[in-house]
Structure formats: structure tokens, C-alpha cells
Amino acid sequence: MATTLDRTTALRGFRCRACRTLQPADERFVCAECYGPIEPEYDFASFETEELRARIEAGPASLWRYADLLPVAEPASHFPVGWTPLLRANRLGDAIGIDRLFLKDDTRNPSLSFKDRPVALALARALELGLDTLACASTGNLAGAVAAAAARNGLRAFVFVPATTDEGKIAGAAAYGATVVRVRGTYDQVNRLCGRLADEERWGFVNFTLRPYYAEGSKTLLFECAEQLGWRLPDHVVVPVGSGALLTRTATAAAQLRASGLVDGRPSRIHAAQPAGCAPVSDAVLDGYREVRPVRDPLTVARSLAIGTPADGDGSVAVIRASGGSAAAVSDRAVLDSCDLLAHTEGVLVEPAGGVVLATARALALQGAFGPDESVVLYLTGNAYKGVVEAPPLGQPIAADVDEFRAAYAEALA
Numbered sequence: 001m002a003t004t005l006d007r008t009t010a011l012r013g014f015r016c017r018a019c020r021t022l023q024p025a026d027e028r029f030v031c032a033e034c035y036g037p038i039e040p041e042y043d044f045a046s047f048e049t050e051e052l053r054a055r056i057e058a059g060p061a062s063l064w065r066y067a068d069l070l071p072v073a074e075p076a077s078h079f080p081v082g083w084t085p086l087l088r089a090n091r092l093g094d095a096i097g098i099d100r101l102f103l104k105d106d107t108r109n110p111s112l113s114f115k116d117r118p119v120a121l122a123l124a125r126a127l128e129l130g131l132d133t134l135a136c137a138s139t140g141n142l143a144g145a146v147a148a149a150a151a152r153n154g155l156r157a158f159v160f161v162p163a164t165t166d167e168g169k170i171a172g173a174a175a176y177g178a179t180v181v182r183v184r185g186t187y188d189q190v191n192r193l194c195g196r197l198a199d200e201e202r203w204g205f206v207n208f209t210l211r212p213y214y215a216e217g218s219k220t221l222l223f224e225c226a227e228q229l230g231w232r233l234p235d236h237v238v239v240p241v242g243s244g245a246l247l248t249r250t251a252t253a254a255a256q257l258r259a260s261g262l263v264d265g266r267p268s269r270i271h272a273a274q275p276a277g278c279a280p281v282s283d284a285v286l287d288g289y290r291e292v293r294p295v296r297d298p299l300t301v302a303r304s305l306a307i308g309t310p311a312d313g314d315g316s317v318a319v320i321r322a323s324g325g326s327a328a329a330v331s332d333r334a335v336l337d338s339c340d341l342l343a344h345t346e347g348v349l350v351e352p353a354g355g356v357v358l359a360t361a362r363a364l365a366l367q368g369a370f371g372p373d374e375s376v377v378l379y380l381t382g383n384a385y386k387g388v389v390e391a392p393p394l395g396q397p398i399a400a401d402v403d404e405f406r407a408a409y410a411e412a413l414a
């Protein structure tokens with residue numbers, strides 16, 4: 001069993017979010033005391049700020065330039081992920097009434113979505129542990145990221161998606177050589193099936209058994225934005241919300257930049273972007289910061305955000321409230337119009353989740369949420385060029401049932 005506390009000097013271990021127990025960095029992925037979620041904890045006092053800044057600025061043109069603030073070291077075998085451009089968007093800003101508008105264009109990652117970031121960390125940990133299989137439950141983009149990372153590193157991949165997932169995304173994952181398992185049911189049902197399999201198989205399930213590492217990858221978007229703004233936090237960040245992991249880790253990243261002395265000044269206000277057909281977090285924010293209520297049958301053109309029971313839903317609501325942020329739940333019509341506007345004004349082609357983010361920013365701008373000199377960053381997390389690969393033959397969809405999965409995929413499992 002790998003125990004690797006010495007790999008970064010600042011990593012103290014993993015702290016339980018529920019009972020606060022600190023635990024070593026071994027193979028556990030939930031708290032040994034209470035099964036709560038665990039997160040890496042770093043000793044920020046161990047950093048000399050200017051040395052850390054110099055190390056980052058001299059680092060690779062990838063998310064690994066922030067290795068000091070990550071729980072695992074860069075694997076030599078992987079391709080570069082992250083360090084995507086932060087684009088000043090004056091034409092779009094003029095069109096929607098935002099003075100200092102920036103696009104964090106994370107559609108330019110190897111598999112064309114930001115999910116390459118969390119997967120890079122999960123992959124690094126899987127390789128450390130000597131695992132031979134990567135797996136995930138996905139609404140589409142994660143499937144492609146896992147499949148590409150597995151291919152690059154010679155691992156086997158199983159990706160589980162709702163049968164309604166966009167063909168282009170499934171085709172991408174299959175083209176990388178992954179076994180794509182289409183499940184009849186919602187993402188939440190796919191997720192439960194994967195939870196069972198994660199108990200039974202010694203696979204690197206990126207969003208289960210590797211989750212404490214996986215989730216850390218999402219911090220790097222804000223790290224990059226701050227560095228690209230000259231070591232300043234953006235005044236506002238508009239974040240698409242599926243599971244809520246990206247939004248909560250955006251707040252974690254901001255807190256860590258401040259704790260390490262890399263930035264000072266005002267913290268960012270963090271805003272949630274969700275489609276009206278699946279807006280459990282935005283609805284909770286707009287309804288007085290109440291608890292998140294599950295959405296049973298998500299229905300939206302933004303399928304990558306169709307997660308009715310977000311794992312980090314209540315955490316997202318708390319982060320938004322603490323940061324002084326807000327939220328919107330936008331119509332499919334507004335989402336598609338926003339995708340067009342972004343393409344026409346800035347030459348950036350995004351999947352509908354990006355349209356959700358822009359439509360949210362437009363709604364918030366109309367409400368006067370952004371001051372005249374304040375910087376506003378939109379996270380664009382997925383590329384529209386995902387439907388261009390021809391799909392290899394796919395298996396029939398299965399029920400969300402372990403036995404049916406084993407029967408249908410006996411050959412791939414052998």
C-alpha cells in the first residue's frame with residue numbers, strides 16, 4: 001500500500017469535512033471514522049510566498065505548475081493538461097453590458113473539456129497505486145477525459161453514462177478505446193451503479209475511489225485565472241454547476257491562494273449557472289439559501305449539467321452565500337442564443353453548458369450584479385466540437401444493475 005506523505009512537503013494529510021479527523025494519505029477515499037468526505041490539507045505556513053510564486057511561474061505550461069498546492073506529483077507519462085487562455089472579451093462584453101469580461105477557455109484541453117483536469121490528478125494517483133483500470137460515472141465529458149487519459153497511459157477504461165448522453169461524446173470516449181456502458185436511467189442511477197461496482201472492483205473510479213484527488217484538479221482553473229490576471233482574484237466568477245465540485249473547489253482555490261500569500265485583496269464572488277430544467281443549486285440560492293432539493297427528472301439541452309442530486313449541492317449553496325454571490329436558472333432558448341452570441345462575437349464555440357454560463361452572466365448583469373470596474377470571469381468548460389467522430393458500434397443500454405452489467409460485459413471484464 002502506498003503511503004506518500006513525503007511527496008509534497010506541504011501536504012499534511014486528508015481532513016474529514018464532517019468530523020474534522022486528519023488522516024494519512026493512504027488508499028482510503030472516505031473518512032475512516034464516519035465515512036464523510038475527505039480533502040487534502042496543506043501547511044501554508046511552510047511556504048515562503050515569493051519562492052512559491054517563482055516556482056509556479058517557472059513551472060510547466062500545464063496545471064502541474066501548481067504542484068505545491070496539489071496532493072500528488074506529476075506523472076511523467078501523461079500529456080499536458082490545463083494552462084488554458086484567459087481571453088479578454090470586449091465584443092461580447094459590449095453586447096451584454098459587462099465592462100471587464102474574461103473567458104476562461106477550458107474547451108482547449110486534450111479531450112476538449114475541463115474534466116481533463118480532475119482526471120489528470122486521479123490518473124496520477126491511480127498510477128501511484130499501480131491500478132490497471134480507470135472508470136467513471138459521467139454525463140459525457142468525463143467519459144471522454146477518462147478514456148483519453150487511460151489510452152495515453154496504457155490503462156483499461158470503463159465509462160458509465162446515461163443512455164440519453166449525446167452521441168458525439170459517447171463516440172469520442174469509444175474512439176479512445178474505452179468500454180462505454182450506456183445505462184437506462186438518470187445520471188443519479190448511473191452513479192449508484194458505479195458506487196456498487198467501486199466496492200467490488202479494484203478499479204481507479206475517478207469520481208469514487210479517487211475522488212479526494214480528482215476533486216483537487218478543479219482548483220487549478222481559479223489558480224490559473226488569478227495568475228493570468230497578474231496574481232489577483234477575479235471580482236466575479238460564473239461557474240457551471242453539475243455536481244457542484246467545480247464551484248466548491250473554486251472557493252477552496254481562492255482561500256488557498258490567499259492563505260499562501262499569492263494574492264490579497266477582496267475574495268471573489270462566486271455565482272452558480274444552471275439550466276432551468278435542472279437547477280437544484282440555483283433554485284436553493286434564489287429561494288433564500290435553503291437546502292438543495294433533488295430534481296427527479298432533469299430535462300435540459302445542457303445535458304452535461306443534468307445532475308439532479310448534486311454531491312456538492314449544499315456545499316455550493318454555502319459557498320455562494322459566504323462569497324456574496326448569486327445564481328440563475330436559465331431557459332434552453334437563452335442557452336442556445338448565448339452559444340450563438342459567444343460564437344459570433346468571440347469566435348469561441350462551446351457546448352450548451354457554456355451557453356448556460358453566458359446566459360447566467362447576462363441575467364446577473366441586467367440585475368446590476370457587476371460593478372463598472374469589476375472583473376468578471378466566465379468558466380467555459382466544454383467544446384462544441386464533440387460530435388464529429390463517427391461512433392464505433394455500441395452495446396445496447398442496460399438497466400442500472402450490477403448483475404446485468406456483468407452479464408452484458410463479461411468479455412470486457414475478463
Ligand SMILES: [Zn+2]
Binds near residue numbers: 031035
Ligand atoms: Zn469523519
